[in-house]
Amino acid sequence: EAGVAQSPRYKIIEKRQSVAFWCNPISGHATLYWYQQILGQGPKLLIQFQNNGVVDDSQLPKDRFSAERLKGVDSTLKIQPAKLEDSAVYLCASSLDRSDEQFFGPGTRLTVL
Amino acid sequence: GESVGLHLPTLSVQEGDNSIINCAYSNSASDYFIWYKQESGKGPQFIIDIRSNMDKRQGQRVTVLLNKTVKHLSLQIAATQPGDSAVYFCAENQGSNDYKLSFGAGTTVTVRA
Numbered sequence: 260e261a262g263v264a265q266s267p268r269y270k271i272i273e274k275r276q277s278v279a280f281w282c283n284p285i286s287g288h289a290t291l292y293w294y295q296q297i298l299g300q301g302p303k304l305l306i307q308f309q310n311n312g313v314v315d316d317s318q319l320p321k322d323r324f325s326a327e328r329l330k331g332v333d334s335t336l337k338i339q340p341a342k343l344e345d346s347a348v349y350l351c352a353s354s355l356d357r358s359d360e361q362f363f364g365p366g367t368r369l370t371v372l
Numbered sequence: 373g374e375s376v377g378l379h380l381p382t383l384s385v386q387e388g389d390n391s392i393i394n395c396a397y398s399n400s401a402s403d404y405f406i407w408y409k410q411e412s413g414k415g416p417q418f419i420i421d422i423r424s425n426m427d428k429r430q431g432q433r434v435t436v437l438l439n440k441t442v443k444h445l446s447l448q449i450a451a452t453q454p455g456d457s458a459v460y461f462c463a464e465n466q467g468s469n470d471y472k473l474s475f476g477a478g479t480t481v482t483v484r485a
Contacts, residue, residue, distance in 0.1 A: 263415070290470075299381075301461045301475025302416065315472065350415050357470030363415030 261285065263364030265351050271370045277339040280367045284332065284353030290314075292361060293326055293336050294350040302350055308334060309357060341371045382480045391449040393479045395462035400443060404465035406473070407436060407447045411458045419447070419460075449481075457483045 264283040272278050284291050289310050294302035305324065307315040311331040319326070323342070328334040338345055348366040385391045397405065403424040408416035420431045422438050422445075429436050435448040445462050459480050463473040 299478075301463070301478050302473075303475070304473065307470075307472075314470070352415070354471070359471075360418055361471065361473070363417070365413065365415050 263351055263353055263362055265349075265364040265367055267367055268365065269368050269370075271372065272341055273372050274343055275340040277337065278341055278369060279335050279337045280349050280351075280369075282334045282336070282351030282353075282364060284334070284351070285362055288353035288355055288362075289331075290354045290357050290359070290361075291328055291334050292352040292354075293334070294352065294363075296348040296350055296366070298347070305336070314357070338369075341369075343371050345369060346371045379477065380479065381477065382482070384482045384484060385452050386484050387452060387454060389452055391447075391452045391456070391481060393447045393449075393460050393481065395445040395447075395476045395479075397443050397445060397462065397464045397476070398474070399464060399466050400440070402464040402466055402474075404471070405436070405438060405445055406463045406465075407434075407445075408461045408463060408475075409456075409458045410461065410478070416461060452481075452483050454483050454485065457481055 266281050291308040293305045296302040305319045306326045308328040311328050326336045348368050350366045351364045352361040354361045379394050406421045407419040410416045420434050420436050422429045422436045427438050433450045437446045459478045461478045462476045466472045
């Protein structure tokens with residue numbers, strides 16, 4: 260079974276630029292999560308989708324971050340404009356449903372200069 | 373084996389010895405806990421979980437202990453191997469109908485040959 264796919268794996272941008280990350284969850288998984296993992300810390304949930312609807316985006320900085328999962332499968336996370344403190348690994352995870360085990364992708368490492 | 377009474381960010385252990393990684397959680401209402409292993413450049417990987425109605429659960433070479441009185445969780449790894457070198461995170465579920473994981477700070481385990 261293929262795991263959670265993410266791209267790109269690495270991205271370097273300058274502050275105030277925009278960036279987008281893509282996630283393809285495990286086939287059939289209804290729930291999709293985006294996490295932010297700052298160096299030396301544990302992952303922090305940014306947003307949770309159930310199919311194509313948002314379940315929880317309470318920790319998403321909505322002034323600069325946006326995410327969508329239009330067809331209930333793939334998802335994109337965008338940052339516009341980026342700040343230095345956005346440098347982190349962005350992890351995507353998926354689960355069969357909301358109370359099932361989460362499987363994580365390899366993450367996208369973002370560096371903002 | 374080597375053990376850590378309080379959470380420490382790093383743990384160095386001799387190959388073949390037992391390791392104990394500690395974690396303090398924050399919410400006395402949390403009912404489900406998971407230990408994850410994260411290797412360099414990869415996303416967190418599920419190791420073992422435990423529900424709040426249990427105080428011990430064993431897997432292959434791993435044991436999780438839960439002390440709800442002091443809100444403490446530990447992961448014991450038997451006969452530590454070089455492949456066990458990674459960052460280990462505990463996560464507590466703070467959701468009710470679905471999983472809302474809050475991750476701890478992580479412990480970096482280095483296995484000495």
